Amino acid sequence: MITMEKTLLDLESGMRGTLIRFAGTPGFVRKLRTIGIREGKTLTVVTRHPLGGPVVIEVDGREVTLGRGMAVRVIVDVAT
Amino acid sequence: MKLVVLMGNPNVGKSGIFSRLTGTRVITSNYPGTTVDVSRGKMRLSGTPVEVIDAPGTYSLTPTNPAEEVAAGILAQADLVVNVVDATNLERNLYLTLETLERGVPAAVALNLWDEAGHQGITIDVAALEALLGVPVVPTVGLSGQGIRELVERLGEAHPSETIQPMSEEERWVAVGRITGAVQTIAHRHHTLGDRIAEASIRPVTGLPIALAVIAAAFLAVRWIGEGLISLVFEPLFDLYTPIAMTISDLLGPGVLHEILIGRLFDGEIDYVQSMGLLTTGLFVPLAMILPYIVAFYLVLSILEDTGYLPRLATLADTFFHRLGMHGYGIIPVFLGFGCNVPGALATRVLETKKQRFIAATLMSLAIPCMAQIAMIFGVLGPFGMHYVAMVFVTLALVYVVAGLILNRIVPGECPEIFLEIPPYRMPDLRATATKTWMRVRGFIGEAIPYLFLGILLVNLLYAVGFLDLLSVAFAPVMENWLGIPAGAAVALLVGFLRKDLAVGMLVPLGMSPEQLVIAVTMLSIYFPCVATFVVLFRELGVRGMLAAAGVMVTTALLVGGALRAVLIGF
Ligand SMILES: Nc1nc2c(ncn2[C@@H]2O[C@H](COP(=O)(O)OP(=O)(O)O)[C@@H](O)[C@H]2O)c(=O)[nH]1
Ligand SMILES: [Mg+2]
Numbered sequence: 290m291i292t293m294e295k296t297l298l299d300l301e302s303g304m305r306g307t308l309i310r311f312a313g314t315p316g317f318v319r320k321l322r323t324i325g326i327r328e329g330k331t332l333t334v335v336t337r338h339p340l341g342g343p344v345v346i347e348v349d350g351r352e353v354t355l356g357r358g359m360a361v362r363v364i365v366d367v368a369t
Numbered sequence: 370m371k372l373v374v375l376m377g378n379p380n381v382g383k384s385g386i387f388s389r390l391t392g393t394r395v396i397t398s399n400y401p402g403t404t405v406d407v408s409r410g411k412m413r414l415s416g417t418p419v420e421v422i423d424a425p426g427t428y429s430l431t432p433t434n435p436a437e438e439v440a441a442g443i444l445a446q447a448d449l450v451v452n453v454v455d456a457t458n459l460e461r462n463l464y465l466t467l468e469t470l471e472r473g474v475p476a477a478v479a480l481n482l483w484d485e486a487g488h489q490g491i492t493i494d495v496a497a498l499e500a501l502l503g504v505p506v507v508p509t510v511g512l513s514g515q516g517i518r519e520l521v522e523r524l525g526e527a528h529p530s531e532t533i534q535p536m537s538e539e540e541r542w543v544a545v546g547r548i549t550g551a552v553q554t555i556a557h558r559h560h561t562l563g564d565r566i567a568e569a570s571i572r573p574v575t576g577l578p579i580a581l582a583v584i585a586a587a588f589l590a591v592r593w594i595g596e597g598l599i600s601l602v603f604e605p606l607f608d609l610y611t612p613i614a615m616t617i618s619d620l621l622g623p624g625v626l627h628e629i630l631i632g633r634l635f636d637g638e639i640d641y642v643q644s645m646g647l648l649t650t651g652l653f654v655p656l657a658m659i660l661p662y663i664v665a666f667y668l669v670l671s672i673l674e675d676t677g678y679l680p681r682l683a684t685l686a687d688t689f690f691h692r693l694g695m696h697g698y699g700i701i702p703v704f705l706g707f708g709c710n711v712p713g714a715l716a717t718r719v720l721e722t723k724k725q726r727f728i729a730a731t732l733m734s735l736a737i738p739c740m741a742q743i744a745m746i747f748g749v750l751g752p753f754g755m756h757y758v759a760m761v762f763v764t765l766a767l768v769y770v771v772a773g774l775i776l777n778r779i780v781p782g783e784c785p786e787i788f789l790e791i792p793p794y795r796m797p798d799l800r801a802t803a804t805k806t807w808m809r810v811r812g813f814i815g816e817a818i819p820y821l822f823l824g825i826l827l828v829n830l831l832y833a834v835g836f837l838d839l840l841s842v843a844f845a846p847v848m849e850n851w852l853g854i855p856a857g858a859a860v861a862l863l864v865g866f867l868r869k870d871l872a873v874g875m876l877v878p879l880g881m882s883p884e885q886l887v888i889a890v891t892m893l894s895i896y897f898p899c900v901a902t903f904v905v906l907f908r909e910l911g912v913r914g915m916l917a918a919a920g921v922m923v924t925t926a927l928l929v930g931g932a933l934r935a936v937l938i939g940f
Contacts, residue, residue: 302572315538316431322542323428324790325461336572342688343697343787345571350489351458351793352571354684356696356786 297332297363298344305333306365313362321363325349332365371419373412373524374443376469377453378462379426380792382481384408385511386453387423390521394808395423407439415525419449428461430468434721444469449527450476451520456486456493456508457793460549466502467541470533476504477527479520483508485793490556498552503532512798567794571681580685587673591665595744598661607641607657614639614648629829642748643878651825654745654874655818660810662744666708667809668802675797675805679704680789687787693773694728694780695720696787702729706737708809710902713737714909723914724782728773730906731918734898735925736769738869741817745873746890753883760887760937765894768929772921816901817868824867828860828875837863851927852892853934854885865893866900884937888930896926 300306308330311318325348326332335345335352344360346353375383375390384395391410408423424443425436432438444450452469454462470476480486480493499506505523509516536544569575614631618639621627631639632646639646641653673679679701687697698719706713710733717729738746750757777784831837837860841848844859852858857879865872876889897919898906907915 316433319429319431319538320433320788323461323464324788325458327542335568338573338684338688340688341691342573343684345684345791349458349460351461352791354571354680354687354697354787354789354791356687356788358786359788 291369292366293369295365295367296361297334297346297365298337298357298360300332300334300365300367302334302336304367305331306367307331308363309366310364311362312364313359317359317362321355321359324353325351326353326355326363332363371414371417371448372446373414373419373421373449373451374447375421375423375451375453376440376444376447376465377426377481378428378455378458378465379790381426381453381455381462382509382511383426383453384423386451386479386481386509386517386520387421389511389514389517390451391421394804407443412521414521422447427465429465435718435726444472444474447474449524450474451479451524452476453479453481456480456483457489457491459491459493459553460545463545463548464541467533467536467544470502470504470530471535473529475527475529477520477524478502478504478506479516480506480508481511483516484510484513492554492556494552498548501532501548501551503530504528512801563794570678571684571791573685576681576685580682583673583678583682587669590669591662594665594668595662598664599657603657603661607653610652611639617648629826632829642874645825645828645875647822647825650874651822654870655741655814655821658748659741659744659817659870660813663708663740663813664806664810666740667806670704670708671802671805671809672797673704675795675802677792677794680791683787683789684791691784691786692777693732693770694777694784695725695773696784698787698789699725699729702733703737706733707740707743709739709741709813710734710737710898711905714898714902714905717909721785722783724780725784727780727782727910727914727918728776730910731776731921732769732773734902734906734918735772735895735922736765738765738894739899741813741868741870742873742894745870749873749877750883750886750890753886757883757887761891761894764887764891764929764933768895768925772925776921817870820868820901821871824864824871827867828864847927851934852888852930853938854881854889855879858889858892861889862893862896866897866903869893869899887937888933891933892926892930895922895929897922 295306308326308328310328311321330348333347335347337344341357343354343356375387377383387408387410388394391412393408393410395408410421411418412421422443424440427437427440430441430444432441450469452466454466466478480495486493495506495508505526507516507520507523509520570579618627618631621630630646630648632644632649635643639649641649644650683697683700686700690697690699701719702713702716705716713733714730717726720726720729746761747758750761840863841856841859845856848854848856848859858876861872861875864875872893873890876886881889906918910918
């Protein structure tokens, strides 16, 4: 299986990826991890709101809304 | 007295457990950030009274907003911590659990939402978790009270954990993974139809129409329930009361006491809106004009809160609120503010930065009239035609948006993006909804009626000494020349600082045209918050913040008032 590194923001709705790392400050990383967005988790994009709106993802059966500036700092592996 | 603190992530059922432990009722809702302030209560623990604190929810002890700061601060004073954990989301909750246990404070864990975990096919080995954490772990269902007694019993044996030692952040994450893996099994679950419907409400294409439908339905429900209560309950009650009031009026005869208790008679009859007596207007306005809508509003709000819809609405509104210098969660102070501006102002604490909170609080004070005020606006302007009511609300909506766009540019500071957990949809519990509605309605009765009485007394008194005439003369230039309304409206604006609903009522005897009423009523909303809100804003924003906010309010009021005058009346 070939995988590709992408940011969470690159994923169309319905696509999923495995979180491999963050590209942000320790504070940012902690914020995401404590809400359950962590390395090794499978993230599914539920929807991306237009006009620079937020991204909604599902992780462990829970939905989380996060801004695009945050989504772009989440690096995931996508199976192609 | 020993201090027991309830700690946990947002929306895990802390407030529900607090109510169960202490018998003190507090507001619970299905969205993160319901509790932004601390609630205190008492309970008995092995025979001795202890104080219990319901802390705001937090994901970690490194706070990211003021509500979380409060939580971290309280932990330092705790003699005993009850860590409330969401059993359906163990892994995420354990981080805070470990952080708390590392502090070496005696603790116990309540594994709450145990019923939902069961429904979702999640099983947790409680004994194994207890062994790993080194403190008592008790499954609970806050809603039904299941497990609460055992929790209380086992609090007696709460002690600092011996198995959990201070560790680095990275080590803590490893430990979270290790513990979850060891104690939790999840039966594989397929996407259900319910999941798909739930997702439709958060996607823009389907979500926006749903949001509009929900808001329209909520508005219609408030009106329908409010009008129903008035025509079926309160008007008949006052029909029964009128002869009694008339008898009192006859017994008193003319004089000062009559002025204060009954007020002015119109053609020998009581006019409940205009008479301005304590036993006439003072009872009628709060009970028959406002209370029905308060009941209706809080009933509808409680249902909206408990289903878990609001965070979805916040997600849909995020793009828009971002332009106004907030993010989607800025919709929470708006919703609460429609009930009463005081909880609305407190709810600004769910926003992360000073800039966001300043904008949210200022815009709410400017453009979100509370239910008491709304009820009076409908009562006073409605008879002239609904389009006049609409003018007021359209103006206020425009003010909210335009002021937001401007403040976003000129207020320094950051606007972080939305970051929000979406709770699962839940069927509102009938009893919980009823209790919550009643708590809020009781809050209204307890605060509104004394203030209204005080307001009416004050008005009578100030009239008697001639102060109000003086005030009218002093403000005549602004009122008459700039706003195009009678000088006497200045008195209503002054009273509006005490209670806006009463102030709206005071506009009636001035005999204004509907256009003038629209201007006056809009001014009343924009120019300044009522005293109760003012106090909270002062605390939340500080002196400088409050001064700045007040400056924005007065300036906006004058600009909007002048503009309305030019459009509606002309110069
Ligand atoms: N099914 C179920 N719902 C619960 C339970 N405990 C709380 N709730 C609901 O979960 C939501 C959050 O509760 P709340 O006490 O406000 O949580 P807090 O934010 O942690 O204080 C409310 O809608 C409660 O009715 C429980 O054990 N089972
Ligand atoms: Mg709470």
